[in-house]
Amino acid sequence: MTTQNQTTLSIGVIGLGAMGKGMANSLRRAGHHVSVCDVRYEAAEAFAQEGGTAHKTPAALAQAADIIVSVVVNADQTEQVLFGANGAAAHMKAGSLFIMCSTVDPNWSVALEKRLNDMGLLYLDAPISGGAAKAASGQMTMMTSGQAAAYTKAGNALESMAAHVYKLGDRAGYGSKVKIINQLLAGVHIAAAAEAMALGLREGVAADALYEVITNSAGNSWMFENRMAHVLKGDYTPLSAVDIFVKDLGLVLDTARATKFPLPLSATAHQMFMQASTAGHGREDDSAVIKIFPGIELPQAH
Missing domain, CATH: 1.10.1040.10 (N-(1-d-carboxylethyl)-l-norvaline Dehydrogenase; domain 2)
Incomplete structure (x- = not known):
């Protein structure tokens, strides 16, 4: 088992679309241990062939990662990732971090922070911008907000994915706004x-x-x-x-x-x-x- 530190983290990426695939590749290039999950299991398998681990469900991925980066389309899909059948939340280790990268209602993000905190989990509100090419090259922008403990847990993961990481507040909602x-x-x-x-x-x-x-x-x-x-x-x-x-x-x-x-x-x-x-x-x-x-x-x- 690898000890977590500022340079090597155990990170799971859920959603390997245009943005998520590039972000997962950036994390892998930065030397992190990357687990992946997508509704198209073949996409996860293809990623893992070049390094990393493919999982069939968010629940399985949650057991392997200390940090989960969710790159799905909207709040409904994020709900499914966390709380649906084989969802990640119930299987995340205490103190693990969930990084939410979708564009959502800021009030929903605020509520999600409380739900996860009440389960002993950390949360970062972290929508992204820049398009697939910038995601692939690690040059995208992340608009983040969350508690200090969440940033500490993230270590250098955010900087591994994005050239511009903006910290916009000490609780969820500001990133989404x-x-x-x-x-x-x-x-x-x-x-x-x-x-x-x-x-x-x-x-x-x-x-x-x-x-x-x-x-x-x-x-x-x-x-x-x-x-x-x-x-x-x-x-x-x-x-x-x-x-x-x-x-x-x-x-x-x-x-x-x-x-x-x-x-x-x-x-x-x-x-x-x-x-x-x-x-x-x-x-x-x-x-x-x-x-x-x-x-x-x-x-x-x-």
Whole structure:
């Protein structure tokens, strides 16, 4: 049995999607003992072939790890990971740490911290941003908050996964609040980028020329540069899907509604993603929000 220290930790990663797989690889490169679990067991097995251990259930993984990093889609999936059939929580060792990386309602995260603390477990609210490429290279951002004991338990695990680890408060909730504010901007920027490109197409401007000019002008944004490249290629393979922003902007609006805080741009962007989803584009890349605009001819895949 390996002694836990600041350089070598026993860490389990649940969820080997675009982000989770990269994070697990980063932890392995950093020299940690990594256990993995995914609903697609073959994904866990493929990871373990290059080092690490595959487990069929969160419960089995929990018995092997002192720290669990959960990289699933939402709060419902996190509930299943922890408290569902073969869930991790009941099998985690006293004093173990659960790191929650999903985008969730901040109030739900606050409640989860108490639930786990009451079981003798530690918790970090730690949503992530940066996309699959940055997750794979260990260059992503983590927005974290939690008790001092949780950070102590984490050791250097957070820095092994992310280039930017922000500590935003001494209890859960603040990480999730900052993440949904980030999602507010991301969703509005994508919607605005799609609207601008759609207007250009409607007015007969060459799409590639418009892209070139905007990405070298003051109107550019990271989202315009990244997502409108997908539109130019006619490639709507989902890196982040339309339905993710239906969910995330919904969380933004729910949070603001609780204190009667107006968010007119967020509300409009949310309606745009809702319209795209209802039109059948929910599982396409979020740049497919451009498909809601009438009377334009979009570039085709080539």
